[in-house]
Structures are given as C-alpha cells and as structure tokens.
Amino acid sequence: xxxxxxxxxxxxxxxxxxxxxxxxxxxxxxxxxxxxxxxxxxxxxxxxxxxxxxxxxxxxxxxxxxxxxxxxxxxxxxxxxxxxxxxxxxxxxxxxxxxxxxxxxxxxxxxxxxxxxxxxxxxxxxxxxxxxxxxxxxxxxxxxxxxxxxxxxxxxxxxxxxxxxxxxxxxxxxxxxxxxxxxxxxxxxxxxxxxxxxxxxxxxxxxxxxxxxxxxxxxxxxxxxxxxxxxxxxxxxxxxxxxxxxxxxxxxxxxxxxxxxxxxxxxxxxxxxxxxxxxxxxxxxxxxxxxxxxxxxxxxxxxxxxxxxxxxxxxxxxxxxxxxxxxxxxxxxxxxxxxxxxxxxxxxxxxxxxxxxxxxxxxxxxxxxxxxxxxxxxxxxxxxxxxxxxxxxxxxxxxxxxxxxxxxxxxxxxxxxxxxxxxxxxxxxxxxxx
Numbered sequence: 001x002x003x004x005x006x007x008x009x010x011x012x013x014x015x016x017x018x019x020x021x022x023x024x025x026x027x028x029x030x031x032x033x034x035x036x037x038x039x040x041x042x043x044x045x046x047x048x049x050x051x052x053x054x055x056x057x058x059x060x061x062x063x064x065x066x067x068x069x070x071x072x073x074x075x076x077x078x079x080x081x082x083x084x085x086x087x088x089x090x091x092x093x094x095x096x097x098x099x100x101x102x103x104x105x106x107x108x109x110x111x112x113x114x115x116x117x118x119x120x121x122x123x124x125x126x127x128x129x130x131x132x133x134x135x136x137x138x139x140x141x142x143x144x145x146x147x148x149x150x151x152x153x154x155x156x157x158x159x160x161x162x163x164x165x166x167x168x169x170x171x172x173x174x175x176x177x178x179x180x181x182x183x184x185x186x187x188x189x190x191x192x193x194x195x196x197x198x199x200x201x202x203x204x205x206x207x208x209x210x211x212x213x214x215x216x217x218x219x220x221x222x223x224x225x226x227x228x229x230x231x232x233x234x235x236x237x238x239x240x241x242x243x244x245x246x247x248x249x250x251x252x253x254x255x256x257x258x259x260x261x262x263x264x265x266x267x268x269x270x271x272x273x274x275x276x277x278x279x280x281x282x283x284x285x286x287x288x289x290x291x292x293x294x295x296x297x298x299x300x301x302x303x304x305x306x307x308x309x310x311x312x313x314x315x316x317x318x319x320x321x322x323x324x325x326x327x328x329x330x331x332x333x334x335x336x337x338x339x340x341x342x343x344x345x346x347x348x349x350x351x352x353x354x355x356x357x358x359x360x361x362x363x364x365x366x367x368x369x370x371x372x373x374x375x376x377x378x379x380x381x382x383x384x385x386x387x388x389x390x391x392x393x394x395x396x397x398x399x400x401x402x403x404x405x406x407x408x409x410x411x412x413x414x415x416x417x418x419x420x421x422x423x424x425x426x427x428x429x430x431x432x433x434x
Contacts, residue, residue, distance in 0.1 A: 005139075005275035008148030011155035013267045018159045019180045020264045022166045024329040030177040031330060032253040033113035035260030036104050039242035040118055046234035047089060048129045051082040052136035053281070053364050054227025058219075059140040060285035060365065075137040075205040077219030081227075082133040086125040093122040104242055105249030105256075113177045120181035127188035131195040137205050140282045146202070150195055157187035229369035233360060233376040240380040244388060244400060251397050258338025259397075261329045265343065269314045270350060276303055277357035285365035297423050303358045304416060311351025318347045341398050349405035352412035359415035363422070371418065379411040 023030050055078030059071060097115050106114055131154065135147040162183030168174025175182060199206035248255045280303050287296040318325075322343040326336050356379065360372035384407035391399030 002144075002272070002276050002279040004144040004148035005278050006272055008135075008144075008151030009271045009275050009278070010268075011152040013264075013271055015155035015158040017264050017268055019162055019184075020261065020329060022163055022180060023177050024261075026166075026176055028254060028257050028330060028332055028335060029109050030113055031260060031335075032257040033106070033110035033117070033177060035256040035263075036101060036106050036110060036114045036245060036249075037118055037121075038260060038263060039104065039238045039245055040100065041121055042241060043235055043238035044089065044093075044121065044125060045128075045132075046238055047085060047231055048082055048125075048132040049234050050227045050231025051078060051085065051129070051223065052133045053230040053361075054078070054223040054225070054369075055081075055133060056136040056140040056282055057226045057285055057365050057367065057369075058222050059137060060282040061289040061367070063141060063286060063289070071141065072205050072207045073215060074219055074223075075134075075199065076207055077216050078133050078137065078223055079130055079199075079206060080216065081220050081223060082129040083126055086129040090122040090125045093125075094119060097122075103246065105246040107253065110253060116178040117181045120178060120185050124181075124185040124188045127185070127192040130192050131188070134195045134199050134206070136278075137199065139278065140285075141205070144279065146198060150191060150198065153194065154187055154191035157190060158184050161186050226364055226367065226369045229373045230364050233369070233373045236373075236376045236380045240385055243385060247388065247392060247400060248397055252334070254332060254334040255338050255397050257330060257332075258326075258335040259342065261326055261335065262339040262342035262346075264329075265318075265325055265339075266346065269318065269347075270353070272310055273307060273350070273354040273357055276306065276354075277361040280358055281361040281365040284362050288366055293423075300358070300362055300419065300423070304355050307354025307358060308351035311347070311349070311354055314350050315347035318343045338397055342401050345398070345401040345405050349408035349412075352408040355412040356408065356415050359412075359419050362419060366422070368422065371422075375411055375415050375418075378414065379407050383407040383410055 020031070020034065023034050055074060059074045059078075062074060063071060097118055098111070101111050101114050101118075131150060135150055138144070138147040160183075162180045164170055164172050165175045165179030165182040166177070167179075173179075196206060245256060245259070248259050280299065283299060284296045287293075287299070322340050323336065326339045326343075330336065330339075356375060360375060363369065363371040363375075384403055387403035387406060388400045391403050393399070395402065
C-alpha cells in the first residue's frame, strides 16, 4: 500500500516543487509571496485531510469487522460532508484574504500577488476535496493503486498547465505567479470529474440516492468524531506555521523566500514518511477490527524503525547537496543562507517527525483521535512556538529552526511511549474511543 502512495505523494510534491521553480524564475518577490501562502494552503488541505482521515477510519474498521453496513454509504457520506464544508470555507476565505495576509507579514509588493494566487485556491477547494476524500476511501478498502494513479494524473496536469498561465504560452494571458494557481484550478476540475466517475462506476463507492437523511447524519457524526480532532490536529501545524512565517518576515522578505524553498525541498524528501503514515492507518485499522492485534503491533514497530532509518539517510543527503539544490531556485546569497541553515538543522529530526506521523495515524485508525490532537498541541503550541520566540531573540531565524527540531524529538519520544502503553491495554478496552 505504501509504494503506490509514495508515487502519488511524490507526484503531488513534485508538482509543488515545479510550481516553486516556475515562480522563482519571476524573481525573489514572487517567491517570497509564494512563501506567505504556504500556511494558508496547508490549512486548507488540512480541512480536507481531517474529513478523509475520519472517513477512512470509519470505513476501514467497518470492513475489518465484517459489519453489514454498505461501504458506499460511508464513502458517499464522507464526500458529501467534504464538499459542503469546502464551499463554506471558500466563501469565508475569499472575504478575509487581505486581513489574513496582512497578519502574516506581507508588504505592498507581496500582498497583491499572494491575494490573487489564494483567490484561485479558494475557488478550487471543492474540486480538491472530492478527489482527496475519494482517494482515502479507495485506500481504506485496500486499493492504493487507483488512488495513486488519480494523484499522479492530477500532478502531471498541474505541472503541464501551470507554465501556460504563468508565462503566457500558447497564446494564453501571462498571469505571472497567480497563473500557477489557475493551472492548479484547471487540473483539479478535471481530476474531480475523473474521481467521481471511478468511485461511481469502477468501485461503486459513490451512489447518489438510496440513503435516508438519518443515515447520512449518522455517518457524518461518526466521521466527525474522528475527523474533527484530526482536522484540529492537522490545522495546528499550518496555524503555527502562519505565526512562524510572520516571525520570519521580521528578518526580511528574503528570509521568507529561503524558508519557502527549504520547505518545498523538505516536502520532497519526507514523501516516504507521508506515504507510510497514509498506509499504516487503514492497515492497523482493518487488523484491529479483525482482532489481529499481534499483526497490528508488529506493523507499528516496523514503521517506527523505518522512520528513524529514513530520517538519518535524508539528513546526510541534504547536508551534502543543500547548496546545489537551493541554487536551482534562487542564487540570492541571503535567500540561500536561510534555506541552507534550515536544511542542516531540521533534517536531523526527520526520523522523529516520522514517528510522530505514524503515532498520529495509528491513534486515528484505532478511534483515539484526541490523542493525535494532544500530540500536535504539545508539539506546536506548547514546545515549538514558545521555544521559537525565545531562541529567535538569541539566534535569529536559525533559532526558529532549532526550536522546530527540538519539538520533533521531544514529542516523538512522548508519542512512542504513549503508543506502547495504548497497545499494552487489554484489547477490548483499547478499542474504545478516547
């Protein structure tokens, strides 16, 4: 299940990296404007991810336990919930764009670019949500192959369409930085239509009609029981990232640009960790539902060990190759030094970050979403932000990066201990929601 997910997530992050490359050719100001959009786009994706996690948890445990409830009812309910939520979020987001970007630290040069870019992002939210939730429905049934194909197709379309609007190729208007979001919008519309077709006709996971209002509301309640805490868990990171972006902006727009480059490169090298965390949830959930507790425990242990090994390898590779990678996007010395500092410090904690990802995914799959939320709150709000403010006064931007690495290591240790204690509880008790 993880290998197809690696391909799918790789394609998504490569699309983001390609977008950064296109925009970097426009100059440091558009690149900095893109950096200010990261917390917002991450928060928007977290909303969809929360619904996806909730639906996947309910669906996987239902399949594993052999319940008579039709899987298509759960999947259809999840898609309806995600679509409705994204319409509301898009409207609110469009009405609050400029005040939000002002809070993040944009100036008169970066704010208009970031605002127009995000306006297209909000317009595409509905078309992003349905494929995202649909892909998780497929993974919950054990079919990661079709899910990854859909993700890869969407990313390829984004990579091909974005430069047409950024640079005005093929007679299209030259939109600059916002053109990347226009290309993304077009790709999402196409992939949304494809996903709906696949779910309806290939897997019969999407069936309009046939469900009563009470059934849909019951499904929404069960999805939200896991989805809301998962949403909160995933939202804490982007919200904290917004505070960190505003803090970095005090050191100049170039600092935000360097942070943006390093963040994109980081996303690329932690793909296997994201992919494994996406797979471990359904796997542990189904085995837990089938009462194969030893098999679930063995899988948990393996993922923790693998996370540490991958983190060590990536830290070494990034240390050696950091400058050649950064200079593919920007050769500005100030931008490069910020990105290089990030890629020296943060990778040392990637193995720990992987353990946090696995622990959170496992808690969600077992019906303990509040534990994932507690870990996220501890990592971002209790440790990272206070430490970032303290160390930035001493070390500048580098202090913020040290704080992030320290938070990863501390919370990974907490998460591992909590996971082991959760499994040691009598299985009947451990299956009860937190």
